[in-house]
Amino acid sequence: MNQFEWPDNQPATFICQRKWQETPNCVSVTLVAENQDSETTFDFIPGQFITLGIEVEGKTEYRAYSLSSMPNQSELQLTIKRVVDGKVSNYIVDSLQEGQTVSVLKPAGEFHIEQPHGKRIVLLSAGCGITPVMSMAKTLLSDKTDTTDIHFIHAATELEQVIYHQELLEMAASHKRFHFDVMLENAQGSEYLEGRLTQAALKQFCPDIAERSAFLCGPIGFMAAMQENLSELGMNMDNFYQESFTPAESEQPEVALNLEVTLGSDADKAQAISNATVFVPAFGAQAEAKIGSALIDALEAAKVPVIAACRSGICGSCKCRVVKGAFTRTSTATLTDDEIDNGFVLACSCQVESDVEVALN
Numbered sequence: 001m002n003q004f005e006w007p008d009n010q011p012a013t014f015i016c017q018r019k020w021q022e023t024p025n026c027v028s029v030t031l032v033a034e035n036q037d038s039e040t041t042f043d044f045i046p047g048q049f050i051t052l053g054i055e056v057e058g059k060t061e062y063r064a065y066s067l068s069s070m071p072n073q074s075e076l077q078l079t080i081k082r083v084v085d086g087k088v089s090n091y092i093v094d095s096l097q098e099g100q101t102v103s104v105l106k107p108a109g110e111f112h113i114e115q116p117h118g119k120r121i122v123l124l125s126a127g128c129g130i131t132p133v134m135s136m137a138k139t140l141l142s143d144k145t146d147t148t149d150i151h152f153i154h155a156a157t158e159l160e161q162v163i164y165h166q167e168l169l170e171m172a173a174s175h176k177r178f179h180f181d182v183m184l185e186n187a188q189g190s191e192y193l194e195g196r197l198t199q200a201a202l203k204q205f206c207p208d209i210a211e212r213s214a215f216l217c218g219p220i221g222f223m224a225a226m227q228e229n230l231s232e233l234g235m236n237m238d239n240f241y242q243e244s245f246t247p248a249e250s251e252q253p254e255v256a257l258n259l260e261v262t263l264g265s266d267a268d269k270a271q272a273i274s275n276a277t278v279f280v281p282a283f284g285a286q287a288e289a290k291i292g293s294a295l296i297d298a299l300e301a302a303k304v305p306v307i308a309a310c311r312s313g314i315c316g317s318c319k320c321r322v323v324k325g326a327f328t329r330t331s332t333a334t335l336t337d338d339e340i341d342n343g344f345v346l347a348c349s350c351q352v353e354s355d356v357e358v359a360l361n
């Protein structure tokens with residue numbers, strides 16, 4: 001076995017080896033490293049994501065996708081769902097070909113199975129949020145020495161949209177410590193329950209749910225509802241972990257070092273209230289931004305080479321530094337205290353509140 005050596009801070013070239021339809025809205029793909037030998041395997045912690053770079057319409061776009069496969073295998077597996085306006089996801093679903101090369105940044109993320117948890121866990125997911133928890137479940141079950149009791153609860157719109165359905169049924173049939181339940185919005189043609197995952201439904205599926213450790217992944221509305229349900233059911237929220245690749249809400253403004261805002265006439269003031277300039281001296285680049293808009297949009301408009309993989313304040317790929325100006329932040333997920341004090345931000349989770357000057361490092 002040769003463990004694949006991920007380059008630091010730069011993408012490795014991978015090849016799409018296989019692609020298949022997982023559900024009517026989803027495809028799964030496997031990726032192998034270019035020039036890897038038959039002994040090569042990939043290390044990561046189940047629950048982590050990779051950042052994928054794909055050329056779409058002549059430009060390399062980066063997005064983060066959770067791995068659904070297990071560590072130490074000779075390929076990486078992802079499942080990608082079609083989403084409204086999902087430039088990269090929809091390209092993968094419609095156009096990515098077997099044999100095509102893509103760029104991959106090394107696995108990362110703090111939502112993983114090595115977070116402290118008890119001997120009984122609940123894995124809760126909706127839609128494509130199933131991918132990281134699937135990796136966790138498969139990995140725990142494949143370890144003959146592990147005794148974790150796993151309750152896997154998944155929410156989907158209808159039966160044909162349940163990702164990995166057959167595989168999950170087989171896991172439940174062959175492992176006594178794996179329990180699998182599904183809640184469907186429309187259960188026609190299935191024996192699953194129909195409706196929402198209310199507190200009553202969660203208790204019905206898993207009577208001891210409040211005593212378990214929870215790993216939750218899905219759309220942000222689903223996650224907010226599940227967090228509230230679990231908390232109200234009495235779960236110790238120290239044992240609760242979640243991840244969603246969805247932008248968070250804005251918070252109160254912060255002011256970076258050396259705020260300089262000079263306003264002249266009333267017209268200038270009105271203009272300044274709604275518009276700002278984002279200036280990146282190192283690239284001689286600048287762009288206009290609406291007050292309150294995401295810094296990443298202005299950096300991309302200014303054609304500054306910044307990678308934004310998750311666009312949700314999780315992966316850290318869009319880290320940069322606001323040298324001057326006012327901004328708000330909705331995530332500081334991968335930043336150290338020192339970086340936060342020195343004006344580093346995640347551009348996808350940073351809202352422009354005045355003219356700002358930005359450095360990429």
Ligand code: FES
Nearest residue numbers: 309311315316348
């Ligand atoms: S793009 Fe991932 S943190 Fe900003």
